[in-house]
Amino acid sequence: MAAQLDRPARVAPTLTRRALLEAGALVVGFGFAPVVSAQPQGAADTPRHLPLDRVDSFLAIRGDGTVVVHSGKVDLGTGHRIAMRQMVGEELAVGVDRIELIEGDTALTPNQGPTAGSSGVMRGGVELRQAAATAREALLTLAAERLQRPVAELTLADGEVRAADGRRVAIGALVGERGLDVAMNPKAPLKPPSQYVLVGKPLPRPDVPAKVTGRHVYVHDHVVPGMLHGRVLRPPAVGAKVEAIDESSVAALPGVRVVRIADFVGVVAGDEWAAVRAARELKVRWSTSTTLIGHDAVIDWARTGPFVAEEVIVAKGDGQRIAALASATDAIRATYSWPIQSHGSIGPSCAVADVRADGGTVWTASQASHRFLATFAALVDMPRARLRVVYLDGAGCYGMNGHDDAAADAVLLSKAVGKPVRVQWSREDELGWDPKGPPQLLELQATLTGDGRIDAWATEMWVPRATANLEWVPLLAPLAAGMRQPVGQSVGLVSQNGDPPYPANAIKVSAHWLGPAPLRPSNIRAPGKVANCFAVESFVDELAAKAKLDPLAFRLRDLASPRGAEVLRRVAQLIGWQARPSPAATSRGNLAAGRGLAYIHYKNSETYVALAMEVEVDRGSGEIAVRRVCCAHDCGLMINPDAVRAQVEGNILQTLSRTLYEETTFDRARVTSVDWASYRLLRFPAVPRLEIALIDRPDQPPLGAGEAAASPVPAALANAVFDATGVRLRSVPFSAAKLKALLA
């Protein structure tokens, strides 16, 4: 079993960097038991500037040679905790069980930006690796002075520097009171991949044993002395105002206090169940509000706007061919759409805040603790230096779910009652109010050359536009409380991968950028790319069918990228691809079987993924059963292949769920899909067999694995359904009722 590397998170918030550094002497072996004396929060923890150009911002080496890594990016269940240790340990020649990791704490970690966009390893990890490589250089220089030998005669191994003459000095003995005190050297040489002993190994994740035995401390489990339990009453209609509150309705419940700030209404109680009941039973009269358009009107909204900008995203080749497309009689045209979806976290959002007169701490599962430090400072009207935002694990979020809103709820309630408050959202709160994955609409048209190649291709997309330089996504609590929030929306980089990855004589991709989305949007896993790849790779299949060509051969024929071609060939091998055009000529009885594939070069610059699957469709009911999914995945250098595999598995299964079942429904007043019956997720009986080929490229930079494999799932599924039935699904979700109607 893996050593338990993680110090209980409950202790972290009260530690200073100094205390962490001095802890080394107390740490025996690798338990990282909470032996460090906790300090009261406040002045001792005053955040200090941790510049990105100083090695000491990222790393500290203790006297006993153990290493503390200060990571601004966090582990979202993704394996970051082991991967960061592998990257740092490799350069410093220190075992992963000698490395402690502090994550996402604004007082202790540098601001490496939010943990988003599959950037944990490829940016955050690469930065830490460079810090470690610089530290290695500095340690060798210090040892050269100490041992009076040239650096060329020294080696770093097992926590010590060894000279050719046999003398050695421990790295802990080389680092003085002021740390290494060196600037980051972007050119500090990295260990050659041929010498890797940690990177590339499927080392077990240190957080799994505690998660499996119920000992891992999530933000939901965090307890602060004197903490009260809070709940916030969200209105029955978006935009409704408070007209009256009858506090006597909860007077019989023990220790309940009602907090109202304008239209922000919360309850707090010492007993959690009392808080739950108070939130249910408090009588509030709200105004009526019908500001929403309803989910049935989303596609019409996308088409009609209002628009805030028009943009040509890609224009390649012969523009006249694009101009001729509109009137071409032999052009193929299709419309694809993606619905509004919830992040669907299994644990509704939660946060704990302790706001005092002289400062405060917020414990949150945020992907962006540094960014929201400014948000919370504004809410309580305090300088940032008085506040601290500390990451603790939440339920997997896959983008900005309700965690940051829950944190703002906790901040306002704690400030109002002068005590620490834990806010736990309900299931209805989470599915109803988490910021949503935005809707997308795409129209594609293309013509083929005489020999069945793509001649002209045009993609038009209608999609909400991210507001430039938005400070943060406006949060529910301060909006309801009438406090200033930034105006705008965040959706992520939603316009990438709108072009086919295959050559054409002309390609144009254009965006009609929409203003505010129907429900508050935020980034959701593989933002935009899931829908764009759904449209593009389904449409490629439509072109292959029109040309009566095998869909794999159609893609491979002119694909310029060797790494792209390799993942396609590998996935074909895995699934046992039979070359023939789609749809299949035969189907047996009511059950129609088919296979489909899809490919993406993520963001046209990152990970390569090809995915193929086998499905069975019940022609009578329209039910789709996914039997097998095969995936070939090339994310360059893999830090931890098992963590990559877990991400690929998760991307596949989560996106099958999003594609088969998920749509946030809402009427003119409110979201109506607010439980797991009305917002359906993939369940175990529908889980297919998974076969995954990971292609390791130690000579290439490491790329993200957290998102890419999500993107080709919907198209591969739609293409398999087409192969089985000859029917083309162009809108998500692929509900049985929808397919049944198309089959009729």
Place this chain on the structure above:
Amino acid sequence: MPTITINVNGSARAVDAWDPEMPLLYALRSQLGLRAAKFGCGLGQCGACTVLVDDAPVRSCTLALKDVAGRRVVTAEGLGTIERPHPVQAAFIVEQAAQCGYCTNGMVMGAVALLGRVPRPTREQAQQALAGNLCRCGSHDRVLRAVQRAADASRT
């Protein structure tokens, strides 16, 4: 203040019962500090709060405290520890069958209950047994492998 005595992980524990309708989950988490069981929906729809009651997997978020008196409750803490995990927990660790891990409690408890009834379940039987347990990260395949591994380990 009225109390109800419940048997949790082999010990009799008195819990404050100002409302006997309070779900067991709140007594476990807030009063007894047993936080393995997680709040996921409060509706019995997701399985994150699963505990064993008289060896059967039960959603503690919808089970009233008054209905637990005299019954045996086991939480994930009662199965094993980080140092000495239960065989099912050990199998989950070997298979790394958790990502965010928020649903994992329910998966482990469901698997323990299944293996108590059916020592050698097929993959399909495990899929059916866990049909009421939701996972958002997509760790399902690893959970199924862990169930298989635990079953194999118990045979030897």
